[in-house]
Amino acid sequence: MQNHDVEALIQRMVDGLRQRIDAGELRDPLMVGIHTGGVWVAERLHAALDLSEPLGKLNIAFYRDDFTHIGLHPQVSPSNLPFDVEGRDVILVDDVLQTGRTIRAAMNELFDFGRPAHVVLAVLCDRPGRELPIQADVIGERITLEAHEQIVLHGPEPLRITIEQKASEE
Amino acid sequence: MSNAMNKAYFAQGQDMDHLRPPEGCRPGVDCESWIIRGARVLDPASGLDTITDVFIDKAGIVGVGQAPAGFATDNVLDAAGLWLIPGVIDSWARLREPGQEHKATVESEARAATASGITTVCVPPDTDPVIDTPAVVRLIKRRAQLAGGARVMSIGALTQDLAGKRLAEMVDLKEAGCVAVTNILRPVESLAIMRRALEYAATFGILVIVQPQDPSLAHKGCAHEGAVASRLGLPGIPVAAETAAMAQVLALVEETGARVHFANLSSASAVRLLERAIDDGLPVTGGVSAHQLFLSEMDTDAFDPNTHVIPPLRTLRDRDALREGVASGAISVIHSDHQPHEGDAKAAPFPEAEPGISTLETLLPLTLRLVEDGVLPLHDALQRVTSGPAQLLGLKAGGIAAGLRADLCLFDPEAAWTLDADSMLSRGRNTPFHGWDFNGQVTHSWVAGRLVFRRAGQP
Amino acid sequence: MAVVFVRPKIPKLAPDPWAIQFDGEGRLKHLLTIEGLGPDWITRILDTAESFLSVTGREVKKVPLLRGRTVVNLFFESSTRTRTTFELAAKRLSADVLNLNISTSAATKGESLLDTLRNIEAMQADMFVVRHAASGAAHFIARHVAPHVSVLNAGDGRHAHPTQALLDVFTIRKMKGDFTPLRVAIVGDILHSRVARSQIHALNTLNTGEVRVIAPRTLLPAQVEKLGVRVFHDMREGLRDVDVIIMLRLQRERMEGALLPSEDEFFCLYGLTPEKLAWAKPDAIVMHPGPANRGVEIDSEVADGPQSVILQQVSNGIAVRMAVMSLCMGGREE
Numbered sequence: 001m002q003n004h005d006v007e008a009l010i011q012r013m014v015d016g017l018r019q020r021i022d023a024g025e026l027r028d029p030l031m032v033g034i035h036t037g038g039v040w041v042a043e044r045l046h047a048a049l050d051l052s053e054p055l056g057k058l059n060i061a062f063y064r065d066d067f068t069h070i071g072l073h074p075q076v077s078p079s080n081l082p083f084d085v086e087g088r089d090v091i092l093v094d095d096v097l098q099t100g101r102t103i104r105a106a107m108n109e110l111f112d113f114g115r116p117a118h119v120v121l122a123v124l125c126d127r128p129g130r131e132l133p134i135q136a137d138v139i140g141e142r143i144t145l146e147a148h149e150q151i152v153l154h155g156p157e158p159l160r161i162t163i164e165q166k167a168s169e170e
Numbered sequence: 171m172s173n174a175m176n177k178a179y180f181a182q183g184q185d186m187d188h189l190r191p192p193e194g195c196r197p198g199v200d201c202e203s204w205i206i207r208g209a210r211v212l213d214p215a216s217g218l219d220t221i222t223d224v225f226i227d228k229a230g231i232v233g234v235g236q237a238p239a240g241f242a243t244d245n246v247l248d249a250a251g252l253w254l255i256p257g258v259i260d261s262w263a264r265l266r267e268p269g270q271e272h273k274a275t276v277e278s279e280a281r282a283a284t285a286s287g288i289t290t291v292c293v294p295p296d297t298d299p300v301i302d303t304p305a306v307v308r309l310i311k312r313r314a315q316l317a318g319g320a321r322v323m324s325i326g327a328l329t330q331d332l333a334g335k336r337l338a339e340m341v342d343l344k345e346a347g348c349v350a351v352t353n354i355l356r357p358v359e360s361l362a363i364m365r366r367a368l369e370y371a372a373t374f375g376i377l378v379i380v381q382p383q384d385p386s387l388a389h390k391g392c393a394h395e396g397a398v399a400s401r402l403g404l405p406g407i408p409v410a411a412e413t414a415a416m417a418q419v420l421a422l423v424e425e426t427g428a429r430v431h432f433a434n435l436s437s438a439s440a441v442r443l444l445e446r447a448i449d450d451g452l453p454v455t456g457g458v459s460a461h462q463l464f465l466s467e468m469d470t471d472a473f474d475p476n477t478h479v480i481p482p483l484r485t486l487r488d489r490d491a492l493r494e495g496v497a498s499g500a501i502s503v504i505h506s507d508h509q510p511h512e513g514d515a516k517a518a519p520f521p522e523a524e525p526g527i528s529t530l531e532t533l534l535p536l537t538l539r540l541v542e543d544g545v546l547p548l549h550d551a552l553q554r555v556t557s558g559p560a561q562l563l564g565l566k567a568g569g570i571a572a573g574l575r576a577d578l579c580l581f582d583p584e585a586a587w588t589l590d591a592d593s594m595l596s597r598g599r600n601t602p603f604h605g606w607d608f609n610g611q612v613t614h615s616w617v618a619g620r621l622v623f624r625r626a627g628q629p
Numbered sequence: 630m631a632v633v634f635v636r637p638k639i640p641k642l643a644p645d646p647w648a649i650q651f652d653g654e655g656r657l658k659h660l661l662t663i664e665g666l667g668p669d670w671i672t673r674i675l676d677t678a679e680s681f682l683s684v685t686g687r688e689v690k691k692v693p694l695l696r697g698r699t700v701v702n703l704f705f706e707s708s709t710r711t712r713t714t715f716e717l718a719a720k721r722l723s724a725d726v727l728n729l730n731i732s733t734s735a736a737t738k739g740e741s742l743l744d745t746l747r748n749i750e751a752m753q754a755d756m757f758v759v760r761h762a763a764s765g766a767a768h769f770i771a772r773h774v775a776p777h778v779s780v781l782n783a784g785d786g787r788h789a790h791p792t793q794a795l796l797d798v799f800t801i802r803k804m805k806g807d808f809t810p811l812r813v814a815i816v817g818d819i820l821h822s823r824v825a826r827s828q829i830h831a832l833n834t835l836n837t838g839e840v841r842v843i844a845p846r847t848l849l850p851a852q853v854e855k856l857g858v859r860v861f862h863d864m865r866e867g868l869r870d871v872d873v874i875i876m877l878r879l880q881r882e883r884m885e886g887a888l889l890p891s892e893d894e895f896f897c898l899y900g901l902t903p904e905k906l907a908w909a910k911p912d913a914i915v916m917h918p919g920p921a922n923r924g925v926e927i928d929s930e931v932a933d934g935p936q937s938v939i940l941q942q943v944s945n946g947i948a949v950r951m952a953v954m955s956l957c958m959g960g961r962e963e
Binding site: 397400401406472475520521 | 646664741742743761763764765766768769773785786787788789823826850851852853855856
């Protein structure tokens with residue numbers, strides 16, 4: 001049973017990102033968190049990396065690909081990018097990467113705001129189960145789970161991970 | 171009531187000899203004879219209510235309880251457990267022919283009528299051409315005879331072409347067989363003309379039927395002006411449209427002494443006006459549609475075009491007052507206001523749908539439902555659709571007694587059935603009563619002594 | 630100050646004729662009227678509209694929610710303004726839009742409403758936005774369309790204009806927050822107004838403190854109090870302590886049919902001027918569903934003044950319509 005020490009995972013992500021910044025791969029990057037868990041993680045990273053621009057937040061509700069099956073999801077805060085994306089390097093942050101569909105939606109939405117020069121993906125947890133060709137560049141930890149288990153990030157303070165059984169399909 | 175009274179109240183009005191079978195009627199070939207055995211015979215006119223036999227020959231009733239000497243026939247019907255009632259007389263029903271055969275025809279509706287116990291139907295004059303000449307009266311009569319179903323009587327126009335300007339040839343119309351005259355809902359150009367029309371009709375003892383509705387107050391309305399129409403945003407017809415028009419005609423009746431029947435009433439206020447006028451001794455009577463005794467504005471809430479009728483369905487209080495009027499006898503006649511429509515006419519948003527519902531097949535069931543609901547006793551209910559209209563229109567029918575025409579129907583009071591719009595016999599399926607359950611159904615109908623309807627599965 | 634008014638009980642018409650608005654799983658399928666929506670659904674629509682507001686504030690004002698879907702604007706009563714806002718809302722959701730302006734004269738040339746519907750269905754529409762002069766038209770269309778098609782009522786006769794009412798309560802919510810202590814006055818031609826009827830339903834459903842109508846008797850429907858409103862004929866009385874004033878448009882034709890003697894007398898008694906506005910609360914807001922007849926029901930100074938939120942209503946209207954369209958058309962594929 002892995003010990004999910006979130007603080008340690010965050011630190012690993014901060015180290016990974018700082019490496020890329022120092023190597024010149026990311027110049028004065030913007031950071032964008034995906035609601036809701038990705039925003040909590042991004043807030044920590046943003047503070048630790050001391051980025052120049054404020055944190056951007058994406059609510060991907062309007063870009064999901066399951067609209068025709070499930071309809072509009074209950075609303076959380078609307079998207080807010082308090083900067084111009086055009087030509088900039090962007091760090092996209094989420095809590096869990098599994099199928100890749102959330103990232104696909106987030107990128108579509110991001111590109112509706114403008115055309116970034118470079119996008120890297122930083123995730124707290126990476127688990128197998130891709131349905132799209134999407135990979136993270138910076139990872140807190142890799143986790144393997146049964147199909148019926150899911151990772152839940154609790155927050156915003158303190159940040160805590162639990163493994164829970166998936167609710168059965170209605 | 172004795173036989174003498176029977177004869178007395180039939181003395182005035184129409185002679186229906188022209189509808190008797192021709193001379194030289196051959197028994198068993200052109201006309202039929204029957205023995206109806208052991209039915210509960212209900213005759214509201216005489217108060218008769220007993221289990222007995224009825225004997226029919228040559229278009230007439232020749233005996234009640236006792237066969238005439240030497241009478242014999244092979245047509246014997248065992249009617250134990252069934253009711254024998256006079257055939258229903260529907261005093262206000264449109265058959266759509268001539269002129270609107272795409273909606274219905276005399277043939278289709280006359281058949282639907284007899285299957286529902288109706289043996290006489292009176293059609294208002296708004297056919298095309300209008301019933302303002304004897305030729306149209308004869309045309310309708312011929313169609314009815316060919317159809318072989320219910321007897322069809324015409325109600326003639328009060329004014330030529332129903333235009334409200336010049337008097338129609340009322341005497342000609344009466345002699346051709348019209349039972350009354352009316353201008354239906356079309357306006358008469360002025361009160362002065364209405365007064366003259368009433369005076370002329372009164373001269374010759376012709377009944378004038380008035381459907382009271384002031385055109386300017388009813389202007390473009392399609393529902394009762396009240397809380398439901400306000401919520402639904404439907405243009406309303408206020409009660410005053412009916413009562414103001416009625417009050418005007420009552421004033422003219424007082425002036426002229428003309429006999430007027432107010433048909434198709436819809437409001438409590440109209441019932442009060444009618445009662446007061448009758449108390450004052452004015453020669454007026456009132457009629458109501460069966461559906462007005464059951465439905466109200468509450469039934470229009472889903473914009474069901476099958477509840478779009480003129481006059482509109484009003485409040486529950488109006489419905490209750492109409493029921494009380496029927497119970498007390500102030501309203502002496504229940505009619506159907508049958509208006510069959512083709513599907514397209516009702517397949518439109520409520521205000522644009524043509525008004526009117528198909529009600530032949532629910533006239534008797536709804537009238538008897540009043541008895542179940544405790545509104546009035548069985549004999550009185552039957553009277554409102556048999557001897558009541560017969561007396562109003564001067565018809566020698568609507569009763570069961572020797573010497574009267576054999577217009578009868580047998581009724582099974584135990585038969586439970588549900589109205590299914592898709593299997594209605596009328597060409598018009600536009601009914602808001604789809605799915606209603608009824609107790610009791612007609613099994614046989616005779617018109618002029620001939621069996622014109624027998625329900626499938628009956629002897 | 631506590632609100633004392635007790636709203637009269639609105640009689641329930643059974644069975645629920647508005648259940649047709651929902652599919653078998655309780656999801657919103659048609660929006661025909663505010664009746665039958667309930668406070669939860671209204672709140673959900675308003676919350677969804679809130680998110681769409683942020684979209685309309687962006688550079689790229691589109692989201693791909695309705696990409697591949699076709700919305701048909703079926704306007705039997707012409708109205709460029711309303712049709713344009715629906716078109717804009719649909720396009721911002723990336724839907725394809727077809728505009729069909731069917732004048733009533735074409736209809737009288739013999740093609741029935743039902744025939745028109747059948748012809749259009751062949752164009753594979755997913756949603757009809759319908760405006761028609763007959764009350765109940767949207768309900769009729771909803772009963773006759775193919776099973777996958779949603780119907781959005783853009784105004785049927787005098788009966789309902791639900792999206793207008795929704796954007797109005799959305800605006801009130803943004804400006805005032807909680808509905809329970811509010812007094813809202815609707816002024817003008819209530820008799821002919823589908824907007825007023827829908828607003829009254831929406832405000833009552835959201836538990837508004839008091840809903841008032843202010844008009845002469847000729848412009849009020851029969852038994853209007855049964856809709857759940859308090860009736861005033863005097864503007865000064867009616868505006869006292871009011872938080873929201875909704876002015877309705879007075880059409881020129883009302884002078885015919887003997888409903889009013891003249892526009893001048895109406896303006897004198899009921900037109901909203903700065904002087905009359907002062908009878909309401911000092912922070913009262915002024916609303917109008919548009920287009921405003923300046924000098925007839927409202928003075929230009931008020932319409933353009935600091936208490937007017939008329940322009941916000943317009944921009945809120947697009948977000949609300951986007952919300953309704955997404956809620957009706959989402960989540961029904963098996």
